[in-house]
Amino acid sequence: MTRQITGDADTRVGLGLAALGRPAYLTSSRGSDIGPDRSVTALRQRTFDVLDTAYQKGIRYVDTARSYGRAEEFLADWLRARPDVGDVVVASKWGYRYVGDWRVDAGEHEIKDHTPAAFETQLAETTALLGPRLSLYQVHSVTPDSPVLGNPRLQQMLATLRDRGVRVGLSTSGPSQATVIRAALGLEVGGAPLFASVQSTWNLLETSAQEALSEAHAAGLAVVIKECFANGRLVPGTSDLSPAVQRAAHIAAELQIGLDQLAIAAAVHQPWAARVLSGAVTVAQIESHIQGARTPLPTGVLAELVSAGEDPQEYWTARSARSWS
Numbered sequence: 001m002t003r004q005i006t007g008d009a010d011t012r013v014g015l016g017l018a019a020l021g022r023p024a025y026l027t028s029s030r031g032s033d034i035g036p037d038r039s040v041t042a043l044r045q046r047t048f049d050v051l052d053t054a055y056q057k058g059i060r061y062v063d064t065a066r067s068y069g070r071a072e073e074f075l076a077d078w079l080r081a082r083p084d085v086g087d088v089v090v091a092s093k094w095g096y097r098y099v100g101d102w103r104v105d106a107g108e109h110e111i112k113d114h115t116p117a118a119f120e121t122q123l124a125e126t127t128a129l130l131g132p133r134l135s136l137y138q139v140h141s142v143t144p145d146s147p148v149l150g151n152p153r154l155q156q157m158l159a160t161l162r163d164r165g166v167r168v169g170l171s172t173s174g175p176s177q178a179t180v181i182r183a184a185l186g187l188e189v190g191g192a193p194l195f196a197s198v199q200s201t202w203n204l205l206e207t208s209a210q211e212a213l214s215e216a217h218a219a220g221l222a223v224v225i226k227e228c229f230a231n232g233r234l235v236p237g238t239s240d241l242s243p244a245v246q247r248a249a250h251i252a253a254e255l256q257i258g259l260d261q262l263a264i265a266a267a268v269h270q271p272w273a274a275r276v277l278s279g280a281v282t283v284a285q286i287e288s289h290i291q292g293a294r295t296p297l298p299t300g301v302l303a304e305l306v307s308a309g310e311d312p313q314e315y316w317t318a319r320s321a322r323s324w325s
Contacts, residue, residue: 011058011059011060012268012273013059013275013277013278013289013290014059014062014063014089014091014224014275014276014277015050015051015054015059015061015063015278015280016226016277016278017047017062017063017064017071017074018068018071018279019034019281020043020047020071021047021069021071021073021074022069022070022100022109023100023102023103023104024038024100024103024105024106024109024324024325026231026319026322026324026325027229027231028233028235028238028240029235029237030281030325031325033282033285038102040070043069043074044077046281047075047078048078049283050281050283050286051075051078053283053286053287054278054280055088057286057287059286060088060089061089061091061275062075062088062089062090062091063091063092063093063226063277064090064091064092064093065092065093065096065138065140066092066093066094066095066097066098066125066126066140067095067096067097067110067140069100069102072092072126072129072130073129075129075130076129076130076133079130089135089136090134090135091134091136091137091138091169091199091224092130092136092137093138093139093140094118094119094122094126094137094138095112095122095139095140095142096110096111096112096113097111099111104324104325106324112140114139114147114148115147116154116157119154119158123161135166135167136168136169136196136197137166137167137169138169138197138199139158139169139170141171141173141174142172142180142184143172143174143176143180144176144180144183148170149183149187155187155189155194158189159189159192162192162194162196167196169195169196169197169198169199169221169222169224170184170197170198170199171198171200171226172198172199172200172209173201175315175316177201177212178208178209179212181200181209181212181213181215184198184216185215185216185221193220193221196221196222197221197223197224197274198213198216198222198223198224199224199226200213200223200225200226201225201226202267203225203229203230203266203267204230204234204262204263204305204306204308205230205233205242206227206309206310206312207306210306213273216272217271217273217274218272222274222275223272223273223274223275224273224274224275224276224277225270225275227277227279228264228266228267228276228277229260229263229279230245231319231322234248234263235258235259235263236258236259238259242310244308244309244310247305247308251301251304251305255295255298255301257292258292260288260292261289261292261295262292262295262297262305263292264276264278264289264292266297266302266305269302
């Protein structure tokens with residue numbers, strides 16, 4: 001039975017496992033947050049600890065992907081070890097392969113592949129690990145050139161999964177997110193919309209998809225916000241000196257909350273957002289993010305913050321140049 005994406009302000013927080021399932025990721029300060037032990041055993045235990053705290057605090061949505069190293073495996077292990085946990089919405093993604101060989105210094109960490117063959121292979125791998133717990137399967141990081149937007153065979157394969165009771169969604173990345181979202185809204189297979197959800201980057205620095213996400217919400221899609229901390233640029237102690245980040249840090253200080261709490265509060269306040277993902281890698285971070293989601297924002301603060309964002313092309317160019325650590 002499909003689990004729906006619902007919830008009040010604080011319970012709308014979900015946990016993303018992108019930074020927990022592999023030894024390297026592109027989030028600033030991750031090295032100090034994780035520490036030197038990047039072994040499979042250490043990261044599995046860290047994932048369990050964060051999942052336990054998230055569940056105890058009311059989080060019921062977990063997002064993973066085939067390319068997140070061993071994140072699907074860690075989540076499957078955690079679910080098996082917690083047989084009383086039956087109310088978690090499990091979302092995963094296909095379309096990238098992890099090729100980092102469990103090395104921080106790998107020359108390449110993931111490879112994009114949106115072909116029908118990749119879908120068949122990765123769906124089988126995900127199903128082997130998560131089985132009937134899988135509620136939502138998303139195409140990972142769709143861009144305007146993705147085959148999913150124009151390949152009838154691939155669309156039919158996705159529709160077959162949809163008709164078996166697994167919700168089908170997509171995630172977006174890059175400066176053309178709005179274009180992709182609107183193209184996805186127009187896709188129907190078998191007389192029904194192909195996609196039930198969209199996961200997109202939205203944060204105080206990159207808001208260009210906001211109008212399209214509002215349209216997706218109005219069309220009935222569940223909208224999930226990812227990267228609300230801008231890959232570590234919007235966190236306490238940030239070393240980012242850009243005007244938009246410094247302005248947000250100043251407002252957070254005035255409100256006497258952490259910059260991460262301001263960032264997630266701003267995301268949760270978006271009326272079109274069903275979920276906002278925390279990418280926490282420590283128990284303290286998940287606790288801070290949940291508290292931030294419960295933080296009210298004074299009238300006018302959100303509009304001021306959003307208006308001070310960055311040019312989307314510049315934002316994504318800088319993101320693509322970030323190093324993995």
